Structures are given as C-alpha cells and as structure tokens.
Amino acid sequence: MLWIREAKPEDHSQILSLIERANLSTRGAVEEPTLFFVVEGMVEDKPVVVGTAGMVLCGDYGLFRSFVLEKQARSEKVILELIQILLRAASDAKLDSVYLITSQPSDWLQALCFYPIEEEEVPFEVACSIHFSEIANRGNIFSCSLMDRFIEQEDD
Template sequence: MFVIRRAAKRDIFQVRKLLNEAGLNDRGVDKHLEHFFVVESPGENGSAARITGAVGMEVYRPCGLLRSFVLERASWNPKVGLQLIQILLAYAGHLQLSHVYLLAGASASFFEQIGFAEVPFADLPEDISGSEHLEHTGPNGTPMVYACFPSGQH
C-alpha cells in the first residue's frame, strides 16, 4: 500500500536523499517543491511513513520541465511509476501547461510509451534549455516532449 501526495516542505530532506542515492541532480529542488509529488509508503510496526519515490516539475509557463523522477529500487513498481507520472501530467494540464519536457536517460522507451516524443535540443524552449536543472545536467540524455492538450484544445 502506498499514497501519492503533493510534496510538503517537510519532505525536502527525504526527496533530496532519494535523488542523491539514485545519482540524480537535486539542485533547485527546494525552489520547485510546490510542483513535486511523493510516494509515501507506510512505516513498519507503527513507525512513521517514509517517502519511497518522487517526481517534480519546474514550471516555465506555458511549459513545464519534468525532473527528479525516482523510486527506490526496493520499492520499484512499474504501476506506481506510471501513476506518479500520470498524476504529474494531469497536474500540468490543471496548470494549463501546453507541453511538458524532460531529459530522458535509459528510460526514454518508458516515456515514449506514455506519449512523450523525442525532440532535438535546438527545439527546446529557451526557458527549458536555460533551466538550472538542464544546465547542470548538460547534454546527457534524450530531450522529449509531451503535449498536454491535443492540437486546438488549449
């Protein structure tokens, strides 16, 4: 059993710990925590619940940059991962963002299956390509985009 919920300020330490343990960039997470969701697993034997996954987005209207998608290896469940991404994309739609971009590593095929498409670096919007997250990550990975609304519906 798990719960996916909006991240709160109290979650920053656990989110950063998850990212660091996975070797992912945690720079700027604190600046965008309001656009993060976490997976919370119940504690054992009455202990407090703990965060076992997270996904976040940097918002640069009218677009967003998906970042920090992580689930603990021991807790990895494709269904939970898919739900976490779907919740973030629904949230992007709620914010009326037109597109969500990301920089995919080995997970590019996973994101293609949910509707992301590969794009050239040169096609990234300036706010996205100039984000602290992408500047720190560098050109490692495959830029991808997801259209939040089919053509003409936004």
C-alpha cells in the same frame, strides 16, 4: 502498500536526500519553482517517503525531474502513476507542454504521447532552467504537448 501525494514543505529534506542517494543533481530543486510529489510506504508502522518526482515550472512549460524510487517502490505501475499525476498537474496549471530527459529505454514514453526532440527544439524558458542546463547532455529529450495528448485521448 504505497500511495502518492503532493509533497509538503516538511518533506523537502527527505526529497533532497532521495535525489542525492540516487546520484542525481539537486541543483534547482530549491531555487526554481518546482512541484514535487512523493511516494510513501509504511515502515515500522510509520509513513516513510520512498520515492519522488517533480516538475519545474517554466512559464507555459514544465520540465519533469528527479524520478527516484527506492527499490521496494520501483514498479512500472508506480512510475506510470507518477507520470499521470504530473501530467494532470501540468494540465491543471494550463501548461502548453512538458519535457523530460532520460537515459533509460523509452519506448513506453510514446504510449504516453512523449516524443523525442532535439535540444534546439526546447523552448527558451525550459532551456534556461537550472535543472535543464545541468542534465541536458545526459540523455534523450522528450516532449509531450498537452493539447496533442488531450486530442489523442478523446479519439480513444
């Protein structure tokens, strides 16, 4: 059984370790205001962090970062739940839109109202973040307007 919760300060070292083991950059994870969530599972009757995802707060925008799941936690359901939790957190923070960069196939992102954009379309606040400058050239950039997402959900 797995569950997702907002990360606590004592989770930070496990989060950084997960990110490093996935060969992703940890730059900005400490220096920038970042909201992390963790995926936990039971190992030998103890809760253990088996995944994480974060959102760098960039003024009126958010930048998703560090989607990392251990093999036993990797599933479409968990990934979708993490994205929905991050979108809810962005909405609660009254952000205008969120961004993510991925090198993975991304057809399913459009179902969540994420659309591909060019680097020149990224707001200055996001483009100046440590995390964005670290990974911008490593994948495709997607944007999700929280207002557009809200309108589309109302239509369903």
